[in-house]
Amino acid sequence: MTAEDTAKLGSMLHTWEYTSVAHERLKWEIFGYARGQCPVARTEEGGGFWLVTRYDDVKRVLEDWQTFSSTESGITPSAVSLCPITDDPPIQTAARQLLNPLFSRGAVAKYEPTMRSAARTLIANWIDRGSVELLTEFSGPYIATILTEAIFPDFGPENLERAVHLALASSEDPSPQVFIDLFGICAEYLTAARERGVTEDGVVYRLLNGAFDGAPIPQDKQLGMLVILMLGGLETTRAAIGSIAYRVATSPGIEDRLRDPDWVRRDLDEFLRLDSPVSCMARVATRDIELNGAHIKAGERVQVRYDSANRDSTRFRDADTLVFDEPRSGHAAFGFGVHRCVGSNLARLQIEIAFDELLRQVRNLRLAPGAEITWMPGNSNVLHAVNLEFDRVG
Amino acid sequence: MAFVTMGAVHVSIDTTRCQGHGRCAIIAPHVFDVDDSGKGKVLVDPCSGKFRAAAEEAEFSCPETAITVASSSI
Numbered sequence: 001m002t003a004e005d006t007a008k009l010g011s012m013l014h015t016w017e018y019t020s021v022a023h024e025r026l027k028w029e030i031f032g033y034a035r036g037q038c039p040v041a042r043t044e045e046g047g048g049f050w051l052v053t054r055y056d057d058v059k060r061v062l063e064d065w066q067t068f069s070s071t072e073s074g075i076t077p078s079a080v081s082l083c084p085i086t087d088d089p090p091i092q093t094a095a096r097q098l099l100n101p102l103f104s105r106g107a108v109a110k111y112e113p114t115m116r117s118a119a120r121t122l123i124a125n126w127i128d129r130g131s132v133e134l135l136t137e138f139s140g141p142y143i144a145t146i147l148t149e150a151i152f153p154d155f156g157p158e159n160l161e162r163a164v165h166l167a168l169a170s171s172e173d174p175s176p177q178v179f180i181d182l183f184g185i186c187a188e189y190l191t192a193a194r195e196r197g198v199t200e201d202g203v204v205y206r207l208l209n210g211a212f213d214g215a216p217i218p219q220d221k222q223l224g225m226l227v228i229l230m231l232g233g234l235e236t237t238r239a240a241i242g243s244i245a246y247r248v249a250t251s252p253g254i255e256d257r258l259r260d261p262d263w264v265r266r267d268l269d270e271f272l273r274l275d276s277p278v279s280c281m282a283r284v285a286t287r288d289i290e291l292n293g294a295h296i297k298a299g300e301r302v303q304v305r306y307d308s309a310n311r312d313s314t315r316f317r318d319a320d321t322l323v324f325d326e327p328r329s330g331h332a333a334f335g336f337g338v339h340r341c342v343g344s345n346l347a348r349l350q351i352e353i354a355f356d357e358l359l360r361q362v363r364n365l366r367l368a369p370g371a372e373i374t375w376m377p378g379n380s381n382v383l384h385a386v387n388l389e390f391d392r393v394g
Numbered sequence: 395m396a397f398v399t400m401g402a403v404h405v406s407i408d409t410t411r412c413q414g415h416g417r418c419a420i421i422a423p424h425v426f427d428v429d430d431s432g433k434g435k436v437l438v439d440p441c442s443g444k445f446r447a448a449a450e451e452a453e454f455s456c457p458e459t460a461i462t463v464a465s466s467s468i
Contacts, residue, residue: 100432105416265420269455330417330457340413340457348420 009033017045018075018280018303024377028320031308040294046075049282049303050296055332057292058309061283061302063337065089068283068302070339075282075303075379080183081224085232085281085339091212092338095225098210099342102203108346111150115350118145119357127361127392131368134386136172139241140234142354144168147233150346151203151226152189159185163230171235186226190219203229229343236277237347239382241354243275246373246386247322249365257324259359264352267324273331274322276307279381281335306332307381362390401443403450404464407434411460421455422448434460 012030017023023030034041034053041051052058061068065088073085081087084095101107119142126132144167148160155163163185169178190204198205207222217225248254257263283302288295296302309332313319316328334341341347367373371387405425407418414432418425425445429435441449446463453461 097431100414101430104414104430104432105419105428106430269417327451327454329454330415330459332457334415334457336457337413340415345416 006033010037013038013041013051014043015045016041016043016049016051016303018379019046019377021377024375027307027375028311031305031311035308035312035314040292040296042294043303047301049075049301050291050294052291052302052304053308053312054292055309055312055315058304058306058332059336061291061304062332062335062339065092065338067286067289068304069286070283072284072301073281073339075280077282081220082228082231083221083224084342085228086224087221089338091221094210094212095221096338096342098206099203099225099229102201102206103342103344103346105345105349108349111146111346112349112353114146114149115142115353116357118142119354123357123361130391131387131389134245134388135238135242135383136385138358139238139245139354140168140171142241143234143238143350144171146350147230151229153200153202153204155189159189163189167230167234170231171238182230183223183227186230187223190222190226232341233343233346235380235382236341237343237350239277239380240272240275240347241351242383242386243277243381244271244351244355245358245365245388246367246383247271247275249367249386249388251322254322255359255363255365258355261356264348268348268351269331269333270322270324270328272333273310273316273328274320275381276310276331276333277380277382278333278335278341279307279379280305281339306335359393361393363393364391366390401446402440403443403446404462405436405439405441405449406462406464407436408460408462409433411458413458413460415457417455417457418452418461422452425449426452426461 009030012023012026013034031053039054039057043049043051052061069088071086078086084092122138122142126137132138144164148163148167152163166182166185170182193204194208198208207217207225210217257267280303283304285296285298285300287298311319334344365388368387368389374384376382376384412433416428418434419428425437425441425448427435427437449463453463
């Protein structure tokens with residue numbers, strides 16, 4: 001790298017703006033430079049952030065919730081509660097104790113028939129065509145259908161369709177109005193559930209009957225919990241399935257690995273490490289603290305880069321490529337500490353079933369001629385589009 | 395009998411560190427499970443030497459470094 005290149009990366013790092021297309025294009029180079037030269041870098045963009053880029057520092061920040069509070073955990077802070085991701089313990093702990101059992105490996109297994117049926121319905125739409133845009137024609141509607149059915153049981157087909165549509169819009173074409181509408185439909189559902197009463201255990205039952213510190217859960221927290229389960233579960237897993245499909249289509253031999261059911265145990269986490277579906281989250285310092293040479297003051301915000309941590313070559317050999325068949329230590333894709341992703345078991349099963357159903361019917365996945373591969377800037381590592389061609393099995 | 399216990403290992407999870415990633419139960423299902431609250435639990439301790447490699451892979455893979463696998467003196 002020339003001195004000029006280095007200066008350019010340094011300059012881009014210190015003006016890092018997470019929605020910038022220009023920054024996104026050079027993201028791995030910028031964060032690679034940061035991890036080597038300036039692991040906790042200051043940018044004034046987006047209201048000002050300390051960018052945390054090394055694996056060890058990311059882990060340290062996420063594990064120290066007393067010093068790094070989640071009250072402003074969105075890169076763009078949310079004006080409304082998105083409990084538990086915008087709360088610290090003890091409320092965060094109470095919320096997770098309520099939700100965790102609903103998302104254990106055992107508990108999410110009951111959604112497998114819904115997953116298979118959603119996948120088959122979608123695949124039938126384009127199997128004869130020999131091509132697919134995987135995000136809008138498969139992974140997006142697949143995840144939206146599962147989440148909506150899991151979170152809003154008994155909502156009626158018309159409402160469910162509306163919820164799926166809004167959930168998809170929040171991911172594919174987010175606008176303030178979409179989020180307002182999504183809050184609206186969740187509030188509507190909660191009101192209806194309160195009126196009719198819910199007796200079967202599930203997300204809504206627990207929101208309505210649970211307690212924080214002995215008192216009923218405030219309604220704004222109930223609403224926030226419902227909304228974040230939709231938002232948190234949708235974009236991330238939609239992105240993960242798209243990215244894995246892209247890797248399968250462009251890396252020889254990987255499709256065969258995915259035909260062995262053991263790939264979920266053996267290889268799935270390596271895909272999640274390389275293309276971390278969540279790119280970053282934010283924290284706010286509660287006290288002055290020194291972090292790897294940076295002097296962070298109380299009240300200043302920190303942008304914790306999960307994706308950069310997952311490309312840290314001091315932690316992962318050949319960190320910028322997929323490396324299978326050797327043990328990899330824990331990656332940062334689901335976060336660390338008390339806020340670690342609540343839905344990882346659901347996500348893993350959704351990914352497993354998606355590829356199981358897909359690869360039963362298609363083979364020789366490859367990029368369609370002229371397919372453009374570009375990553376979107378923002379909170380997620382997600383491709384704009386994954387245009388694929390394939391042959392039919394059998 | 396010596397051949398049964400040879401290489402047996404002690405396995406433990408620090409539940410204050412565990413955040414329920416569940417990697418251990420996926421990597422070494424004979425040694426670990428996840429309880430109803432979502433936290434990892436050890437199924438057999440000490441565990442037989444034949445599961446040692448899997449238990450050690452789980453220890454290495456644990457994102458919260460909550461797992462300890464140590465040689466057993468038995």
